[in-house]
Amino acid sequence: MSLYARLTGWIVLLFGLGYFFIPLLGLTEFSLKARRGVYSLDAYAKIIGDTEFQATFSYSVVMALVTIAFGILIVVPTAFWVRLKMPWARPYVEFLTLLPLVIPAIVIVFGYIRLYNTSSWLPLTGTVTGTNLLLAFGYTVLALPYMYRAVDTGLRTIDVATLTEAAQSLGAGWTTILTRVILPNVLPAVLSGAFLTFAIVIGEFTLAALLDRPAFGPYLQRIGANKPYEPFALSVIAFAITWACMGLIQLVTRFSKHMKAES
């Protein structure tokens, strides 16, 4: 490679890194400036000590876990069945799972409110539990493209048909096949889907705000509008969570290589 080409490569890389990291550094630096003249973690301490932060964050974590459970319950059997019995339906199912990427969350939530309002046949918004459930359903829809893709990719790495038949010939029914054969073998894929779902749910604003639930996203927005340093500390925390999720995906993928069979 010529010196020129090598130099250009480095410049492009440095520009990219700078473009990404300088604002982040600025953000982090500013979040540390809550005390005049010195760097301190005051803003972080204030945020973490804030009971509203604790309440909204734990609410969103619980919602994320519920969403992940819904996602796994819906996506794993569907992707498995499509691969096993209806391979012709794959493009259609894939298209369906991609819809949440093109339909804005606000459309989904208005649809929900119209369909499930207190004067409808299923008045989910009438109770707190109902609204929470509705929010979890909404999150599940938003996370669908990621979850489905992750699980489908996982299923591609194993011989679904033969493993299913092997389990059947050993006396296993569908539930046993799904829980003891298919799920454990696509677990790394399911987990990476789960972490993506987690990252999406933690930062989601539209659904939670319009359904008026005390989630982390609306809290983030509220703090941002009213406090000087805390929102930046919060942003750094949010970034850290997202990155931790990405790191966990990497870790799980690496762990799964050790488990992988020659097929």
Added chain:
Amino acid sequence: MPYLEIARLEKSFGANRVVTDFNLGVEQGEFISLLGPSGCGKTTVLRMVAGFERPSSGAIRIGSEDVVGKRPNQRNIGMVFQAYALFPNLTVAENVGFGLKIKGARRDEITARVAEMLALIGLPDLGARYPFQLSGGQQQRVALARALAPKPRVLLLDEPLSALDAKVRVSLRNEIRAIQRDLGITTIFVTHDQEEALSISDRIVVMNAGIADQVGTPFEIYNRPTTRFVANFVGQLNLFKADGAGRIGGVAVGQGDFAARPEAVHLGREAESDIVLPATVEEVHFLGSVIRVTAAAAGARIALDTFNRPDMPPPAVGSAVELSLSSRDLIPLK
């Protein structure tokens, strides 16, 4: 009454009929091979017995119980697949014990049976390994142990040796046969490899285009093929056409086409051979104990095998020789 009975079995995928009027009775403890080229319907028959495909019509009875309406997991049939199909997330011992666990066997029962099975396949120390840590041959042996552990009524083997290299293939097929004899389990073995089928089966079903062309012992299939397809597919063959007067080499044999195995044709005149044909040697392959000679005679290429003898060098290519064979060894082709 046979233990496993398949009667008038038919299977079509849309307009494509893959199995036609398939009938077979398998005695308890018998080892049957379904032999045929790819696409002949042999795997489809096996999958219908296993319950993975539903027959278009016909009956499958195991121990006089009709199993056609039963799901695969209710049939108590052991199956070994070409691609091993071990569960990658389970250890060897967990794989072997899987069927027993589903049946709800007690833990100590499972442990004992797993140990017994692992000893049977000669891998008593590999219980804690994962499938990816085993060679292909070992994986297939574990798959066999897994299929046998729940004591199935019938064992189905779907080309279990195709993915293995030649040496392992031969040793494993002998092992499979020894274990099958040992346990006395009724077995159907699907293969496209005639040598495999001939060497380990009690009986062979030669299949062609969805039809069972001939059912018989390896000896019968090889020496008395009843159709042209079977004669061609199993073993090597020399074709002879009788002349207008129904004669070959001057000996009356009747009208039509005939075939003879390479070992039935002799180099030079033999005492009991009545047909003698002048020939020119075209190819000589020295294979060690056997010498395969190809010669042109009566307008056809004839292959013959002779045993190596240190005092008799093989004929030179291009030399004129006489070939002889007995008219009793001719196989009439339908």
